[in-house]
């Protein structure tokens with residue numbers, strides 16, 4: 397089947413999260429996005445209020461909900477909404493990706509400080525984690541699997557242990573990107589969606605092979621709780637985007653303007669709010685994503701911007717080519733230092749992954765100066781705020797922060 401592109405946004409017909417096209421060549425993601433302007437969102441918020449009322453009838457002594465957080469601006473908005481607008485007692489939970497930027501660590505510190513949050517962080521044994529990341533690249537061609545497995549199970553496990561009735565996630569990624577569900581379906585977090593969407597069909601046990609170096613005990617803290625336990629607890633996993641017309645960019649801008657969140661330039665994208673907590677996401681992760689699927693994170697962000705009417709398609713295509721062509725040399729060096737591989741080894745991994753896959757061969761890998769860009773493209777880039785140094789100025793990954801002096 398030849399690959400075709402949505403006539404409205406930039407997604408391809410072979411999108412890994414499952415996309416469909418209508419007779420006009422418009423993708424399911426663009427169709428579902430229309431609901432953000434056509435649904436009665438006041439009514440949907442009332443639905444959330446009554447749902448919460450029912451869930452919180454049996455009031456627990458400490459928290460109303462567990463909320464997974466990361467060090468990016470949109471979580472400030474989410475926490476503000478949950479604590480101020482809904483008045484919920486929140487336990488914020490962070491699984492340490494170990495790829496932290498200084499911006500990410502500072503954002504987490506500011507988030508806790510701003511909202512006087514109760515906060516729980518978990519860090520897997522760094523030696524085992526590094527081994528998992530290495531195996532994940534070699535066996536499954538992904539660098540983020542261990543982080544995804546950790547961040548999708550930790551909030552659930554914490555909620556079960558603390559007898560908290562719900563976990564609130566920001567949005568359901570397949571719905572936001574390719575419109576797998578209508579918001580009216582009120583899809584909830586489940587083991588099945590974690591398995592197929594977040595973990596790409598790979599489970600922790602798949603890492604433990606006779607020839608691999610990973611032992612059973614090293615993946616134990618990535619396991620999702622058992623179905624029986626989940627069922628007995630009645631725990632639910634809600635996505636806030638089913639009740640709010642979710643707009644990551646506007647929420648992040650509010651957080652930077654009003655709530656003290658930090659935004660910074662990242663590699664391979666114009667989006668100064670997205671994934672600024674993570675020094676691997678726009679580096680090796682994005683290159684592997686392009687190698688496997690033929691599009692990058694910048695494509696995701698541009699699809700969102702097109703759908704909200706903030707950039708036209710032609711400018712978006714120009715921006716996509718520009719950012720996909722940026723080789724994130726510095727981020728790859730940082731990753732190489734962390735995992736104990738030299739630059740040649742990291743290059744080898746990338747090239748090995750590229751062979752025979754969908755990497756667009758017409759993209760040249762070289763940093764391109766911005767002055768080749770059209771005026772609309774340049775002013776679009778300039779419309780994203782920053783209030784910190786670019787991520788590439790970091791000298792290493794930050795494991796757990798550097799103490800009180802960090803947020804001087």
Ligand SMILES: [Zn+2]
Nearest residue numbers: 402405423426
């Ligand atoms: Zn589309």
